[in-house]
Amino acid sequence: MKAVRAYLRSPAGIIGAVLLVAVIAAALSADWLFPRDPMALAGRPLQWPGANPRLPLGTDNLGRDIAGFIFHGARVSLLIGLVASVVAVGIGVLVGAVAGFYGGWVDDLLMRITEAFQTVPNFILLLVLVAVFGSELEVITIAIGLVGWTAPCRLVRAEFLSLRSREFVLAARGLGMRDAQLILGEVLPNALPPVIVYASVTMAIAILLESALAFLGLSDPNVASWGNMIGAGRSVLRTEWYVSAIPGAAILTTVLAFSLVGQGLNDALNPRMQVL
């Protein structure tokens, strides 16, 4: 409860939460407001927003209803963000916890592997994974998670390094707790706050990465993702800029929402910011 109150004291957090709720509401209401398949031909292509009352945001260059596409696209983007973050943070926490807790050669080995991943730019690695494993939505989501695990891994390791020799851990060890109990029960809960903050950033990055892939025409063309519409609109950018701009604004809103929520969480979970 204290954390919630702390969160609500952060203006950034409140704005972020409102935006995020709006995006989630769009995702949930998509089927109800736009029962039509978002990929279907809704009318003549390239109708400007407002020109046709039936299609409030107009149509893209493939004749799809942009409004319906934005609402259905919210689901895809949120799903990609959520699953990719779970994958990235999951792997990161696992590797980081083991490396930070045990130290020594285990740490050396795991950190060299992490560094090997870090030396390859995220997006290049993602392109390689998509080229090898294909561009279905499931593959892309997991691939985005796979390229993003190094940062949470470093974060968790650093927390573990500082926590593992604290008194309460030593006390627990003295009580005869096994390593798994120590990691999961004692150290990890105390290492989590920065990871939770970072996870919100990971979601934003995941959505951006999928959009970048789609912009290059490498994302799954069978799903209504915002990036797909930006990619399709690229060829008419000079004349019908709204085809790219509208999904661009949707991505901006969502990424901003996640970032602001992250900031709010940081304020709420940071002990130094807490008002006593």
Add this chain to the structure above:
Amino acid sequence: MELTRRQALAGAGGMAMGGLLPGLALGQTSPGAPQRGGTLTVQLTSEQRVLNPAIQASTGVYVMASKIVEPLVDLDAAGEPTGVLAERWESAADGLTHTFFLRRGVTWHDGKPFTAKDVQFSAMECWKKILNYGTTLYQFLDAVETPDDHTAVFKFSRPMPQGLLLRALPDLGHVIPAHVYAGTDIRASPANTAPIGTGPFKFAEYQRGQYLMAERNPNYWRGGGLPYLDRIVWRFIADRAAAAAAVESGQVQFSPYSGLSLSDIARLSKDARFTVGTKGNEGNTAHTVTEFNLRRKELSDVRVRRAIAHALDLDFFIENFLYGYAKVGTGAIPSSSAAFYVPRPAPYPFDRVKAEALLDEAGYRRPSRNGQRFAQPLKLLPAPWGEYTLNFATFIQQSLREIGIRVEIEARDAPGFLTGVYRAHEFDLTTGWHQYRNDPAVSTTVWFRTGSPVGAPWTNQYGYANPAMDAVIDAAATELDAAKRKALYQDFVRLAIEDLPVHTAVEHAFISVYSKRLMGSHNTPRWASSSWHDAWLAPA
């Protein structure tokens, strides 16, 4: 110093020209007369990394290499064969012997004389053995005899119609120097990326991924001050938005083969500084097609293929997706082919009710009102050749959804697409481009005949086999009587429509966008693939 020497040379050229063509020299000030000098910059969306048109038949090769390496024959403004390295030709009545009398006084860019031995080498070692499409066309070419240095006699073991040979030679008849290639591994020759030819321009520099540059050949055999241009630069600009910007800013004077996005083409067509159109590309008509993989059980039923064809509202597609730059295809031979086209209506007009009825009849009923007719969705691989094929894929997906067939699009890059479709056959539907090259036997019938080796791109790899089809294709390719040949190709078109292994849905010529400064251009049916010896740039 440099400048004055150049001016002096230009003056000398002008005087020499004046002697031959008095009108031209006097016309230096009038806007209609050709001017010497200048650099023509051309935008290309991709590069093929092969500049030897004797071993790779592709517009992407011709658009660069045909300025350096010349064919025996090209097409004139009326679309009729006209001699380039061959001055004239005669054919025996049985169609087995074709004699080409070669131009005298032609030298290669390295100074060696051009002779019949070069023609013999190109035909027997390259066109017959390596060149795609050539291996089919020249399979019955037994020998090229060279009674003297300026006569090449083509000996066939089966009749070769003269009209077919002459219409194939502009694409499948480029001559490369025997003294450079003989005794080497032709495919691996360094001359394939630094070609030596007889053309109006000499190879100068090739920076992969950036540009190719060719310089004026001062010893060009046409003389008369030709060619007019000093230099041609081909710049590789893959991003279509950047390409449009380069054209608009004047950095590039010519964007061939629909290299810009259709919306930019439509926009620039209203700009007075540019000429936008299909004139000069009539010899490079293409169909945007759907290929059906007949190995897939549902698609092996012709009723299903016909239902899919009926489900596509092509008029809507062309008007709204292609900005009207196309027309509905009527068969495997496009309407631009004056010699072989017979007008006919679009074979599969848009009729959703009929499409659904055909599917019901084939036994693929909808399980419920909005249910799927097939247990598995159809996998569609769109050819990554640009908007026509990518938009068509989406349009097929949208259209088939309406008749209860779910389509999943799998986007791949060019090598992945070619391997997936033509070697691994891991597709149900594709969209692609089929190019028609002046005669159906050059590169059209290979789409329907059996016998292409697995992996040969742009051939029948969809498991289609009909002995009647093979028979009519073979009969037409060796028929010497022009009228009978034309009649046989009508049978071919009818059979292709009936069996429908490929739906030649949309016919379109390529669109050129070029600066109004570029003169003497687009005056032949395959101009972008021709030698550009008479092109010139008006002052800015």
